[in-house]
Amino acid sequence: MVDLVSQYEKIKPQVQSSINNILEKAQFINGPDVHSFKSELATYLGAKHVVPCANGTDALQIAMMALGLKPGDEVITPSYTYIATTEVMGLLRLKPVFVDCEKDTFNISPKAIEAAITARTKAIVPVHLYGQSCDMEAIMKIAEKYDLKVIEDNAQAIGSDYTFSDGTVKKTGTIGDVGCTSFFPSKNLGCYGDGGAMCTNNDAVAEKLAMVANHGQSKRYYHDMVGCNSRLDSIQAAVLRIKLRLLDEYIDARRAAADYYDNAFADVEGLTIPHRIENSKHVFHQYTLQLDDHIDRDALVAYLGENDIPAMIYYPVPAHQQKMFASLETSSGSLENTDWLTTRVFSLPMHTELEKEQLDFICSTVKKFIEG
Ligand SMILES: *Cc1c(COP(=O)(O)O)cnc(C)c1O
Numbered sequence: 288m289v290d291l292v293s294q295y296e297k298i299k300p301q302v303q304s305s306i307n308n309i310l311e312k313a314q315f316i317n318g319p320d321v322h323s324f325k326s327e328l329a330t331y332l333g334a335k336h337v338v339p340c341a342n343g344t345d346a347l348q349i350a351m352m353a354l355g356l357k358p359g360d361e362v363i364t365p366s367y368t369y370i371a372t373t374e375v376m377g378l379l380r381l382k383p384v385f386v387d388c389e390k391d392t393f394n395i396s397p398k399a400i401e402a403a404i405t406a407r408t409k410a411i412v413p414v415h416l417y418g419q420s421c422d423m424e425a426i427m428k429i430a431e432k433y434d435l436k437v438i439e440d441n442a443q444a445i446g447s448d449y450t451f452s453d454g455t456v457k458k459t460g461t462i463g464d465v466g467c468t469s470f471f472p473s474k475n476l477g478c479y480g481d482g483g484a485m486c487t488n489n490d491a492v493a494e495k496l497a498m499v500a501n502h503g504q505s506k507r508y509y510h511d512m513v514g515c516n517s518r519l520d521s522i523q524a525a526v527l528r529i530k531l532r533l534l535d536e537y538i539d540a541r542r543a544a545a546d547y548y549d550n551a552f553a554d555v556e557g558l559t560i561p562h563r564i565e566n567s568k569h570v571f572h573q574y575t576l577q578l579d580d581h582i583d584r585d586a587l588v589a590y591l592g593e594n595d596i597p598a599m600i601y602y603p604v605p606a607h608q609q610k611m612f613a614s615l616e617t618s619s620g621s622l623e624n625t626d627w628l629t630t631r632v633f634s635l636p637m638h639t640e641l642e643k644e645q646l647d648f649i650c651s652t653v654k655k656f657i658e659g
Pocket of ligand 1: 342343344345368369371372402414440443444468469470480482485
């Protein structure tokens, strides 16, 4: 699904010298690379503050804690997402209220959000799934109307943007109260281990995020609240500084591969290519197709496997059907699109190193299965 080895080959000398430098100075925690990366990422995103942490799951948890969400508070979120988004709600004893997504974009439906609001609703957590922005204009309007916090799960969409109807362009993750992202190796901006970050434009929120991530500490050894220990280490920050400079190139490579797939599959009966909205730049963390009901998905994935083509199902079980939430009354309204998509989607290899011959082979193999 990804080719991190070929990508590494191209940046090997820089990476090795950066890491060596850290080893020789033994600045493993909070070294200069962490501070530089913080400001470089803030500049890239156009956000006032970046607070790094240990992974994307922690980023979501820390954001929910820093914004003061309390046990029993309802948080509206899509069911069609990676489990991390909703798992942290369970951990903090918040009540995830799962709503449906839109079938064409896979992203949370603003209409479903508004229909799910109750007196106990405190926040919305939209997920920019597969690399394209949610309908943030509609979501921010709802948040304002009902006085709700917005935490963007930007783990799959770093570098994407969103254009508002007045022409304002913002990077995803910088629109709500806090944006959370992950630097898991296979993410669009990935390190060589685990990493994550939060960003915000609010000074007080930034301070709170940093405090929660560092044992609730305001001053060394003075702990004002219960927090956690979540850090981005210096080696990961050094790798990320190198890869951040290449992020737009990486995104272009992903978009080129997506264009190639789109062209090959646009007219294939039974296959729906990913829908791109006009006002967001799709950064293609995943290239995810929908199969019509008459095509056997398991057989297709098996056939691709026999031809050494990896294909994945993101995600086979939606959050509202996971056993971890079995004891909670968590859904609101119909989850019809979510339930349908989990049986019908599949994702093809998507990364920065896809060659034309590989793409040709993947496309012709998929077509051979479907068209016979
Ligand atoms: C990867 C991912 C996360 C979690 O990130 P980790 O760094 O693996 O903890 C959260 N949400 C979404 C949508 C993701 O894809």
